[in-house]
Every structure is written in C-alpha cells, then in structure tokens.
Amino acid sequence: MANIISDETIEYVGILAKLELSAEERENAKKDIGEMLDYIDKLNELDTSGVEPMSHAFPVNNVFREDVPSEDDGREKTLANAPERGGDSFVVPKTI
Amino acid sequence: MKQFETVIGLEVHVELATKTKIFCSCSTEFGGEPNSHTCPVCTGMPGSLPVLNKQVVEYAIAVGLATNCTITQNCKFDRKNYFYPDNPQNYQISQLYLPICRDGSVEIETEDGGRKNIGIHEIHMEEDAGKLVHDEWGENSLVDFNRSGVPLIEIVSEPDMRSADEVVAYLEKLRLIIQYLGASDCKLQEGSMRADVNLSVREAGASEFGTRTEMKNLNSFKAIRRAIEGERERQIDLIESGQKIIQETRRWDDAKEYSYAMRSKEDAQDYRYFPEPDLVPIIISDEWLDEIRSRQPELRTEKLERYKREFNIPEYDAGIITSNKKLADIFEETTAICNNPKKVSNWLMVETMRLLKEHEMEPEQITFSPENLAKLIQLTEDRAVNSSVAKEVFEKIFEEDIDPEKYVEEHGLKAVSDDGALRSTIEKVIADNPQSVEDYKGGKKKAIGFLVGQTMKAMQGKADPAMVNKILAELLQ
C-alpha cells in the first residue's frame, strides 16, 4: 500500500463524519482509505489533460420542474420520521 | 499615528420570489404551521430525488444580466457537506466549481457624488436551511423545515468597498435591481436579504490585504454600519498592540455593539465539496439567454428617464419615486387609471412621504390601492372635495384603503358646488359683515379673506374656496 493514513488523519476524518471509531475500526478504516487512495493514484496515471471534467455519468441535462406549488400539508408524513416530536417540530438537543 | 484603510467584501444571500422550493414543489409561503411545507426532498429523506425549479435558474440569470455578469452557460450544482440540525441532508446543495454568474459589477454613487464600480466575483444558486427555535429554559431546540430548500442566490462581491457608506450604497443598489426584476422582495429585517461582511484593515498605502474576518447576523443597514465601525476598531486595536488577527467567523451582537467569534478551532470548516450526483448539468443556450434578456423589465435608470420624458415629472421627484419599486408601481398603476401623472406624483411626494414618516413605515408596507388614489384624484379634479378634505380622505385611504367616493358620501364631505346654496350663504355672509364689505370696497383687498373664511365656516368646510372667491368677488362688485 503506497498511501499510509496517519492516526491524525483518521481522527480528523472521524470528526468530520461525526463517527466514533473503536481501535479496531480505526485500523480497518486506515487500511480501506489507503487502498482507495492507491486506486485513485492508479487512475491518476492516465493523462487527462485536455479532457473536459465530467460532472454526471449520463448524457442528460436540463431536467426542470415548473414553479407550481403542491397543496399538500406534509406535516404528518415528515414528523413520522422525527426521533422526537414537540408540537409540530422536530426536537433536537439544544443547539446554539 | 498610523492611518488605516478598511477593505470590505460582501456575501449577500437573497431569497428568490418563487412559489415553490428549489428542488421540490413545497410552497415557499411564509407563516405556515411548522413543517407544513415539507416533503421527503426538503427533509433529506434517503432515496428522494431533487428536481430543479426552472424559475430559480431564470431569476439567477436575470440578476446576473442586470449586474453585468458573464453567464456560465454550462453550469452545475455541488454538495457542501456539514452537520447541523437545521440541515437535514447533512449537506447543502450549492455551487462551487461552476457558479451560474461571474465577473459582474454594479455602479454606486460615493459620498462625494462620484461614481465607483463594485465588482461581483460570482453569483451562485443554493438552498436555504430550516429554522431552529431555541427554548431558553428547556434542554432542547425545535426544528421547522418550512424554510429548508427555499431558493437562494448568493452574490459574492470583490473586496472593493472601503467604508460603511459604500457598503450601504452597494446593498441599496443591489436591492433596487433585484426588486425591479421581481426576483425577491429583499427585506433585510425579515431575512429575505442577508449580508455577511468580510472585513480587513491595512495600513494606508499597503498593497497586501490584511487578514479578514467574516461577520454574520446583520439585519439592518444600521447594524451593518455599526458592525463595520466596531470590527474596524477591534482589528486596529489588535494590530496596534502587536497582536495577530485570526481569520474567523464572528457574530455581531447589535445590542452590545461587539462581535463574538462563532466557531472554535476544533470545529473545522472542511466542506468537502463534490459534484452533486442527483442533479444533471444545466446547459444555458444562447436562445434561452436572449429570451430572458428580452423579458428583462425596465430598470431604475431607464424608468427615471422615461418619467421625465413621458410624464414631465421633475428629475428630483422622478428620482424619489423610482428609488423604490413599490412607489414606482403605485405611480404607474394610478397614472394608468386617472391619466394625471402630475397629481399622482404630488400625492406620493408630499402626503404619502409625510404619512410614511409619521408611521415609521417603509414604502414596501404601503397597503392602499392605486384605484382608490385615482378615485380621490378624480374627486379633486371634479372639485367634489376641496384640498383640506382631500388630505383628510387620503389619510383614511393610506390607513385603511377606503373607497373615497363612498367615504365622502357617507361622511357628508362632498363640496357644495351647487351654486344656489353657496350663493345664498355668501349673500348672508355679506349681509352679516358690513364692516368687512366696506373695508374691501374701500381698497382693503385683504378683507375678502375674512369673508371667505366666514363662508367656509358657514358651509362647514365643504365649499370649494376658489368658487367662494369667485362668487364673492362677483357679488362685491
């Protein structure tokens, strides 16, 4: 494996992803990410100068919706997914 | 004492005036019950698929064209990743790599009456977040996703402003352009226009920029001015005491007139943008651009010129009326009904302005209808009401949008133009005031004023003073 992921990097990625990893999970993640980066390095061997970056896999563009509102009240369906409901709102830990 | 120059760039978020959200058909209407305008798309449910609202693209292009931008004819969306409870997807759909508009500018007037171009780096489209309500005593916060997915454009300026005055002039110019386009109502207080201020200071003459901070939570022009002054002083103090300025986001507390650092160091700002896989690219053809261009409404400068040319409105008055879209709309709609631009302009310039000031209102808050103003103008033209009654009726129109014809009828305010009744009243006034009549005939022309006053009193203010004057002069011959 050419790419070695440091403890600091896996710690940082964990913070960004809001994940708490056990010691074993950390080692596995370091190995997995290293392998992924090796694969990217492999792709980077190809000379792509002069090639337009592709932003989408299918040759489709301009898929639009007209600006017409739906009359539905989505409250009940939406709140059915709330871990905790307070009135008509989602309840979350205090965030300021 | 060193001289310091303030360098300011703005990031302005504007909520677009679409009927639906940017990626779903949920209504953008204000004031619904919490979470009533939500669906799987705008609450980030797995498997839901966003579909772009065409009107968002058209508004963004319209703003870009009006601010001299180059339109990115091949553009796309990107994901900005972060965790926060108001953001149900854990990412915001925005544009980083190919924003829809780039390299524009708007011209502002500076304090010394000069003109200056403020560069626009880019304009991009994105979605708004939900609203967090904090219970001061409770242990929780409440989330309402009605605003989640409301379309925004973010207008990023170049760091071209040097004072609070220039910042306010730039914001007012932007607001006017966007209001004229109908792309947003741009209300700072209500959050449909929000400005983040990037500010740094440097010694006068220095070529490098200093380290900048970003200030958020500025919801009035006054707050923006105070925040700029406050942050400028804070940075100069730091520099003069040999300390470093930290690049950070600060929250302006307008009550305390001080800004506070918002994010701590552990809270890394690493958004890991990548192309949005759920949305296909947007190709803006020349034809589509031309179509939008041809639909661009008349903007302020053109409107001002037209008012002078077509309606003979003086430059100053035309300037005031066109300085606000709402005023210009009322002017045009009323003029279209009564065909009396001079009178319409007069009611706007004098009484409307006075009442706005008295009620501490913005022109946007005007609720009276052009129909009722036009009716009032017609009543004065027909001499059915005199000018002091007209002012009284206008206050009622301004406050409650009453129908002036009905109101005048119901309150018996109609001027008595019936020659007979007026004539007999005047004859009685003349008979009752021989001294004034004698004075008048003896050459004291002013004495007629007393007789007019007496007549008006006898008529309970409902006579047309011009008519009274005419009949009096005739009878005193």
Ligand SMILES: [Zn+2]
């Ligand atoms: Zn929705």
